[in-house]
Amino acid sequence: MRRAGRLALALLLAACQSAAPSPPTVPTATPPPVSVPAATATAPPATPTIERASPTVAPAPATPTPLAAASSPLSRPAYALTATVDTVAHTIAVTAVVTFVPPDSAQAFFNFNPLQAAALAQPLTVQVNGRPATPALDGVWVSVPFPAGLPPDAPVRVAFTYALRLAAVNPNAWGWRGTLGWTDRQLNLGDWYPALAPYTAAGWLTPPPTALGEYAATPYSDFTVRIAAAGLDAAPFVLGSGSPQPCAPDWCFILTGGRFVAYVVSSVMQTATVQTTTGVTVTSVYLPEHAAAAQAALRAAAAALETYTDLFGPYPFSQFVQVEGDFYDGMEYSGLSYVGAGYYAEYDGTPRNLLTLISAHEVAHQWWYNQVGNDQAHAPWLDEALCTYAEPLFLARRYPEAVDWWWRFRVDAYAPRGAVDSTIYDHGDFRGYVDAVYLRGAQMLRAMHTALGDARFVAFLRAYAAAQAGQLATAADFWAAYAAAGGDPAAVQAAYFAAP
Numbered sequence: 001m002r003r004a005g006r007l008a009l010a011l012l013l014a015a016c017q018s019a020a021p022s023p024p025t026v027p028t029a030t031p032p033p034v035s036v037p038a039a040t041a042t043a044p045p046a047t048p049t050i051e052r053a054s055p056t057v058a059p060a061p062a063t064p065t066p067l068a069a070a071s072s073p074l075s076r077p078a079y080a081l082t083a084t085v086d087t088v089a090h091t092i093a094v095t096a097v098v099t100f101v102p103p104d105s106a107q108a109f110f111n112f113n114p115l116q117a118a119a120l121a122q123p124l125t126v127q128v129n130g131r132p133a134t135p136a137l138d139g140v141w142v143s144v145p146f147p148a149g150l151p152p153d154a155p156v157r158v159a160f161t162y163a164l165r166l167a168a169v170n171p172n173a174w175g176w177r178g179t180l181g182w183t184d185r186q187l188n189l190g191d192w193y194p195a196l197a198p199y200t201a202a203g204w205l206t207p208p209p210t211a212l213g214e215y216a217a218t219p220y221s222d223f224t225v226r227i228a229a230a231g232l233d234a235a236p237f238v239l240g241s242g243s244p245q246p247c248a249p250d251w252c253f254i255l256t257g258g259r260f261v262a263y264v265v266s267s268v269m270q271t272a273t274v275q276t277t278t279g280v281t282v283t284s285v286y287l288p289e290h291a292a293a294a295q296a297a298l299r300a301a302a303a304a305l306e307t308y309t310d311l312f313g314p315y316p317f318s319q320f321v322q323v324e325g326d327f328y329d330g331m332e333y334s335g336l337s338y339v340g341a342g343y344y345a346e347y348d349g350t351p352r353n354l355l356t357l358i359s360a361h362e363v364a365h366q367w368w369y370n371q372v373g374n375d376q377a378h379a380p381w382l383d384e385a386l387c388t389y390a391e392p393l394f395l396a397r398r399y400p401e402a403v404d405w406w407w408r409f410r411v412d413a414y415a416p417r418g419a420v421d422s423t424i425y426d427h428g429d430f431r432g433y434v435d436a437v438y439l440r441g442a443q444m445l446r447a448m449h450t451a452l453g454d455a456r457f458v459a460f461l462r463a464y465a466a467a468q469a470g471q472l473a474t475a476a477d478f479w480a481a482y483a484a485a486g487g488d489p490a491a492v493q494a495a496y497f498a499a500p
């Protein structure tokens with residue numbers, strides 16, 4: 001959609017920020033007719049309801065044969081995901097097998113975010129080591145009980161089977177509320193399978209979602225994915241997280257070491273590919289009317305991958321996919337980012353625009369979110385402040401004349417206030433959350449950069465990334481790395497944190 005005032009609205013945005021001035025997509029208790037959007041811009045806010053599938057619902061299409069699992073030492077969870085996507089009925093039948101050494105002998109928790117955006121078209125069934133188990137749903141969290149007598153330290157295999165009826169993406173959807181659903185031209189598979197919750201010193205980490213920000217973290221994991229795309233559309237293709245594997249007529253991918261895998265299914269979007277100087281194949285998937293902007297976004301993403309590899313350390317994959325999302329804003333996944341179509345439409349041919357900035361911001365999440373994970377509900381600054389500050393770091397090395405503009409345009413114009421260490425539950429409105437976590441976060445990192453000087457600041461970020469790769473980093477980890485680099489955490493916290 002195009003409308004006056006769009007640019008002014010876009011200027012308010014920060015990447016991968018899910019808050020919206022309009023209501024989020026609202027799953028309905030009854031699967032909606034596929035031709036009718038599930039929600040409109042004027043729909044009142046409502047509490048999403050979880051649909052319990054009826055046994056009378058017609059069975060979803062059979063799932064394809066699982067791809068042979070990638071070898072894994074099981075030092076981390078391994079996912080074998082299969083999906084059959086019907087691009088006409090907008091259903092997806094899923095088998096998700098998660099193999100891991102359980103940290104808790106009684107049960108495990110999984111994030112089942114699909115319930116926020118889609119309806120169950122076939123009940124969720126669960127097996128543990130081949131035997132039926134009875135899951136318990138609590139909001140978007142599923143707990144799976146383990147049978148007594150599991151051998152300690154032995155891997156457990158939890159298999160989920162279900163089907164989803166996807167909803168039309170709300171034209172006003174933002175962030176992850178647009179990444180599971182369909183539009184006329186794309187079907188997005190983000191947050192489409194159960195993701196193992198982290199287990200921390202405080203137990204299972206199962207924060208509730210809110211209207212603001214992302215909330216779910218997951219351990220670093222390995223993935224094998226097989227997707228069959230069926231329907232009346234001409235030859236839909238599937239692109240997304242991981243290295244493509246030959247399995248025609250299906251679409252297969254392996255991703256070793258990541259957080260969440262996501263895919264786009266389309267028969268009308270176009271693609272362009274470049275190689276970075278660091279050997280990464282970067283693919284842009286874009287809407288046909290935005291070919292020129294897509295080239296610019298692709299160049300920005302590739303340049304950002306190169307720049308951040310130089311600054312932060314290696315990028316762990318051979319592929320990166322940038323998807324033009326038929327919704328607002330951007331969203332990060334492992335080896336993939338969505339960048340909203342509005343940014344493409346408003347591309348002005350210069351680096352001084354949000355298409356360039358959001359492209360770079362989302363790429364930075366491949367370090368701060370994918371490699372170095374964090375508790376996104378309670379410490380969102382650990383990835384969002386770093387990814388926001390990655391924007392001027394990128395500009396400084398590629399378009400240094402644009403750095404001053406960036407601070408005026410992106411930060412100073414909002415005179416941001418608020419505590420950088422805010423949680424997603426601390427703010428009632430989008431602006432306050434972004435100002436505190438993203439913009440004050442960028443100001444905090446600039447102060448740290450100034451205090452350390454360029455060489456020591458970059459060394460600090462590299463050391464922090466290397467030490468925390470594959471982990472869920474905490475604020476304590478971040479400050480320990482800063483102190484080791486010669487910084488004074490207490491001075492920074494006193495200026496920028498509510499709770500030093």
Ligand SMILES: [Zn+2]
Binds near residue numbers: 365383387
């Ligand atoms: Zn972000």
